[in-house]
Amino acid sequence: MATKIAIVDVNEHNSLQAAIVSGLKLVEDSFIFNLSECKNILLKPNLLRATKDACTQPEFVEGVLAYLKERNVPRENINIGDSPGQIKTFASKIAEKVGIYDIVEREGIKFIDFEREIPINVQIEGALRFKECYISKPVVDCDLLINLPRLKTHGEATITGAIKNYWGIIPGGLKAKTHLLGKTADQFGEVLADNYSWVVKNKPHRLIVYDLHTIMQGPMGPVSGRMKNWNLVLVGTDELALDTVALEIGKFKGLEYVPHLKNAYERGLGIGDLDEIKIVGISLEEAKKLTPKFKVPGRRMTKLATSITGGIVYRVTKRIPKLIKNNCIQCGQCAEICPAGAIMFESKQYPSFNRDVCISCLCCMEICPQQAIRAKRRGFFGLFHKN
Ligand code: SF4
Ligand code: SF4
Secondary structure: OOEEEEEEEHHHOOOHHHHHHHHHHHHHHHOOOOHHHOOOEEEEEOEOOOOHHHEOOHHHHHHHHHHHHHOOOOHHHEEEEEOOOOOOOOHHHHHHHHOHHHHHHHHOOEEEEHHHOOEEEEEOOOOOOOOEEEEEHHHHHOOEEEEEOEEEEEOOOEEEOOOHHHHHHOOOOHHHHHHHHOOOHHHHHHHHHHHHHHHHHHOOOEEEEEEEEEEEEOOOOOOOOEEEEEEEEEEEOOHHHHHHHHHHHOOOOOHHHOHHHHHHHHOOOOOOOHHHEEEEEOOHHHHHHHOOOOOOOOOHHHHHHHHHHOOHHHHHHOEEEEEOHHHOOOOOHHHHHOOOOOEEOOOOOOOEEOOOOOOOOOHHHHHOOOOOEEEEEOHHHHHHOOO
16 A cells, blocks of 8 residues: 655745645645544654754744644644653753753643653564563553654664654663664664564554754764755655655665664565655655765675674674763763663773673763764774674
């Protein structure tokens, strides 16, 4: 069955907000839900870090709220929330810093920090690795989930976008522990697809408004990569189709190079074939002409070499965290989040890393408030490590 996606050129509208409203109107005839019957709508932006580039832009919240207002949805039926996976920072604090909380207050909707709510234990039917997990109660309870992802590169998952944004439905630090279920990029892709499969099976009423207005690329994503203006908004109801279209617009080689998308496609968790996606708004070809190539750090050689050498090259090319001492404020958050117990930390000392047990999840890099951790290839010394 085909799915419909709107590609909106922001330059054809007076504002980003107007472009978002227009995109929603272009696809609303394909909604399988009736907005007037939705009494518990949850907006899920990407609130990863307290920097504007790392998060969904506030205009996306404004745009969706403007559309819901036009469709007479009462404000009391709408909530917004996320969980950034940090230990000492809640999503609401990040929302304050990036300008989303002001909108929430002005519009009179409720902000929910997912980790402050009851975590609901769920079994994921058909999961490959992530068979049992905890999902924040507001996500379990909502009757329409509106996903507001931003396209960014990601050290472990290759990209973060429509599917990866659901990682935030797992409350706080529980996310980091889950990395132990998938220690390689391919295995972690299976875990992300497992998480997404819960969403597909349990939240049939979904809507995605995708931030391709300004995207993040390069090896420092998803926190501090380089920003590029694409001036586009995507709207649809199928995350796999949206990620597929986003990568196609960026002239990226294909979803088979992104482990969680490849896995979701193989498991039929959405539509990943372009000929089954009906594009409205501007055409895919027009969108491709408007945008530069999406620069994603490659992992093809690593993968190929891994299969040939049985792991030797993997050990050499594995990405590991590297401390930039000048930036470090010795807060210890990296050690607290590390799911593998690979970071040793004592008060007023710099953290140190046990390379043998590190699983390359790069949660430490994501959480560090000072960007004092970078990812680097392990190099020749990897030959002396067990994994
Ligand atoms: S590396 Fe970052 S998270 Fe770790 S102690 Fe230093 S500042 Fe804190
Ligand atoms: S040291 Fe960093 S990259 Fe390695 S397992 Fe711990 S959090 Fe993940």
